[in-house]
Amino acid sequence: GAVVSQHPSWVICKSGTSVKIECRSLDFQATTMFWYRQFPKQSLMLMATSNEGSKATYEQGVEKDKFLINHASLTLSTLTVTSAHPEDSSFYICSASQATGGDYGYTFGSGTRLTVV
């Protein structure tokens, strides 16, 4: 089945530094990738949608200059949290969309737990 590899699984960084999270589709080409954020005991909130070769579309309230998304190939998307602060500590999850027959399936990465100290 489709697999999405997300790295790192967890990271601790100092306030003010930047962190990059990678999301790779291992056995399929992902035309679209999604980035979600999840705070403790809450549901997943969509941050942005990225299509290969074009700029990401950010959800309302998500700072595009703070959360840089790059989708340079059909198998790789990256999320960089710039100048991280403690309030950015969260669980970040990517999802890749692929075509499966007449519908589009979604495969999620295992998530990255970011702790900013």
Next chain:
Amino acid sequence: DAKTTQPPSMDCAEGRAANLPCNHSTISGNEYVYWYRQIHSQGPQYIIHGLKNNETNEMASLIITEDRKSSTLILPHATLRDTAVYYCIVRVGGGNAGNMLTFGGGTRLMVKP
């Protein structure tokens, strides 16, 4: 995409069937019903999806009412490893890979020994 309503939590005895309901009364004709689950500190896992007909796979069965306004996910023999948050999501299907999944609150299923 249509909004869904799920009970916030449910308990189920190990080995018994877990029936998780979902209301989606405003669903449109071209919207699919998806079910995902999220085990603690992991990414969501796809379970099953359907449009009109009931569906079954190795993980679960999906029963969609004739008017499509509600559905039930059935885990036939729940195990402790099925303890997770289960999300029912309705989304327009086919033709556009850019349609994202919008997560609601989900149902926290606790399978007890």
